[in-house]
Amino acid sequence: MARNGSLRPQAGIELRGLVKSFRSPRGPVQAVRGVDITIEPGETVALLGPNGAGKSTTIDMLLGLLPPDSGTVSVFGVRPADAIAGGAVGAMLQTGALIRDLSVRELIEMMASLYPNPLRVDEVVELVGLDGIAERRTQKLSGGETQRVRFALALVSNPELLVLDEPTVAMDVEGRHAFWTTMRAFAARGKTVLFATHYLEEADAYADRAVLMAQGAVVADGPTTEIKAMVGTRTIRATLPGVELERLQSLAGVARAERRGAAIVLSCTDSDGALRALLAQYPDTRDIEVGGAGLEQAFLQLTAAAEVE
Amino acid sequence: MRAAGYMRFELLRTFRNRRFLLFSLAFPLGLYFVIAVPSRDEQSLGGSGIPAPVYFMVSLAAFGTMNAVLSAGARIAVERAVGWNRQLRITPLSTRAYLRAKAVTAYATALVTIALLYAAGGSLGVSLTAGSWLRMTALLLVGLVPFAALGILIGHLVSADSVGPAMGGVTAVLALLGGVWFPIGGGVLHVVSQALPSYWLVQASRVATGGSGWGGEGWLVVTAWTVVLSAGARRAFERDTKRA
Numbered sequence: 001m002a003r004n005g006s007l008r009p010q011a012g013i014e015l016r017g018l019v020k021s022f023r024s025p026r027g028p029v030q031a032v033r034g035v036d037i038t039i040e041p042g043e044t045v046a047l048l049g050p051n052g053a054g055k056s057t058t059i060d061m062l063l064g065l066l067p068p069d070s071g072t073v074s075v076f077g078v079r080p081a082d083a084i085a086g087g088a089v090g091a092m093l094q095t096g097a098l099i100r101d102l103s104v105r106e107l108i109e110m111m112a113s114l115y116p117n118p119l120r121v122d123e124v125v126e127l128v129g130l131d132g133i134a135e136r137r138t139q140k141l142s143g144g145e146t147q148r149v150r151f152a153l154a155l156v157s158n159p160e161l162l163v164l165d166e167p168t169v170a171m172d173v174e175g176r177h178a179f180w181t182t183m184r185a186f187a188a189r190g191k192t193v194l195f196a197t198h199y200l201e202e203a204d205a206y207a208d209r210a211v212l213m214a215q216g217a218v219v220a221d222g223p224t225t226e227i228k229a230m231v232g233t234r235t236i237r238a239t240l241p242g243v244e245l246e247r248l249q250s251l252a253g254v255a256r257a258e259r260r261g262a263a264i265v266l267s268c269t270d271s272d273g274a275l276r277a278l279l280a281q282y283p284d285t286r287d288i289e290v291g292g293a294g295l296e297q298a299f300l301q302l303t304a305a306a307e308v309e
Numbered sequence: 310m311r312a313a314g315y316m317r318f319e320l321l322r323t324f325r326n327r328r329f330l331l332f333s334l335a336f337p338l339g340l341y342f343v344i345a346v347p348s349r350d351e352q353s354l355g356g357s358g359i360p361a362p363v364y365f366m367v368s369l370a371a372f373g374t375m376n377a378v379l380s381a382g383a384r385i386a387v388e389r390a391v392g393w394n395r396q397l398r399i400t401p402l403s404t405r406a407y408l409r410a411k412a413v414t415a416y417a418t419a420l421v422t423i424a425l426l427y428a429a430g431g432s433l434g435v436s437l438t439a440g441s442w443l444r445m446t447a448l449l450l451v452g453l454v455p456f457a458a459l460g461i462l463i464g465h466l467v468s469a470d471s472v473g474p475a476m477g478g479v480t481a482v483l484a485l486l487g488g489v490w491f492p493i494g495g496g497v498l499h500v501v502s503q504a505l506p507s508y509w510l511v512q513a514s515r516v517a518t519g520g521s522g523w524g525g526e527g528w529l530v531v532t533a534w535t536v537v538l539s540a541g542a543r544r545a546f547e548r549d550t551k552r553a
Binding site: 063064065084085086087089090091093095096097098099100101102106107109110111112113114115116153157 | 313314315317318321322323325326388391392393395396398399400401402403
């Protein structure tokens with residue numbers, strides 16, 4: 001039952017060549033296609049990407065919940081199952097409810113009893129801000145409260161590696177803020193943290209590094225400032241019937257042009273320049289809107305670029 | 310002994326569960342008085358050779374413990390549905406320890422049911438030697454093994470939505486044909502009945518008549534069901550773990 005002897009926290013996390021397909025009615029779908037990620041001990045890394053990018057599948061393989069079709073996972077120098085058996089991993093999965101008929105405090109105690117080196121239950125209750133609901137039965141919690149309790153269950157194990165799969169989805173703004181403050185405090189103890197999110201702002205504010213995933217592959221991996229610059233494209237929408245897309249595409253600052261009925265959508269690397277060029281050539285352009293590109297769109301562009309290369 | 314902490318909270322949860330309190334404790338206990346009081350003077354119920362208070366004491370203990378053990382399995386279905394088993398799989402608690410905790414919890418609750426019915430039996434004048442009480446209890450606990458396996462099997466095969474009706478149906482049929490409500494007389498029904506594990510659970514009451522309990526046939530039936538259902542439970546469990 002003791003901690004696995006060969007567990008070495010300084011070895012960090014290594015995902016190598018991970019591939020995973022699922023069967024679907026339309027044939028096999030490759031959810032993850034060749035993912036390599038290295039996480040240094042003590043690092044806080046965001047796994048960033050739109051829905052369906054393969055984040056959760058990657059996390060399931062990292063946790064040993066899903067066997068990869070090919071590739072290897074090493075958590076602190078051992079297999080995920082051994083790292084988990086040694087109590088080195090705490091995780092908050094994307095979905096999952098709580099079991100009923102226990103109070104919040106009892107459920108946290110139950111979880112703590114499974115680990116060799118847990119945090120004190122009182123400490124976790126305070127850290128996650130559960131004082132007000134600690135004696136309440138788990139079946140009487142709201143969605144946001146449930147999420148916080150699930151966070152507490154991951155924290156109480158006092159893990160070397162904390163994995164959070166889209167943890168703030170059911171939380172309100174205030175709850176999110178408190179959540180990330182706690183996460184930061186925990187990471188500051190020298191713990192390794194990996195969290196999945198589809199909010200660039202979350203990655204930017206709370207991670208040292210972001211790994212950007214789209215369509216099952218890593219499309220960028222670096223400090224969040226770099227990622228921000230990469231996805232910082234803007235779009236111009238306007239009404240302009242009867243213009244050839246190719247001519248729009250050749251305008252300065254335009255990366256890609258699309259048509260939606262009478263409207264055009266230009267994805268721009270330089271939206272100011274593109275707007276000037278557009279108005280110079282097509283003065284009758286109407287209903288102009290300039291906006292930040294959605295992350296999803298930016299991701300798709302990045303993947304498209306990755307495929308061309 | 311990390312699993313011990315887990316087991317403690319499992320027990321706590323079980324005794325807070327209304328369904329358990331109703332079907333495993335209150336219902337059999339209440340029914341015992343309803344059924345056994347009117348026939349308390351009958352010395353050979355339905356020609357079985359067993360006094361009515363003893364017969365119903367054991368048959369309703371069988372019913373209550375059957376419910377207790379099967380509902381532990383039903384809980385597995387619910388925990389799978391809400392993703393709790395995934396949560397547990399990323400803790401140091403092994404899946405084996407998880408199943409063991411479920412089984413121990415089920416047996417602990419079964420013992421409470423048995424104790425309550427013995428007390429009720431005592432209040433209606435059931436009096437046995439210490440050796441007979443012990444032998445009877447031992448037979449009940451052994452007779453529950455196939456039900457524990459059945460609970461785990463159903464818990465892994467059936468969805469959380471349908472696990473209630475599934476368990477209810479299984480329990481009702483096994484209870485009726487096992488002779489919980491009245492001894493099954495001769496004929497085809499008796500033959501079918503004797504092939505069921507619930508029949509032998511109820512037949513633990515034979516101990517009271519000075520007999521040794523089951524005899525070879527009983528042991529054979531209980532063992533066969535244990536082997537078959539355990540193999541089924543193991544397969545269902547392993548398939549489920551792999552699918553993740």
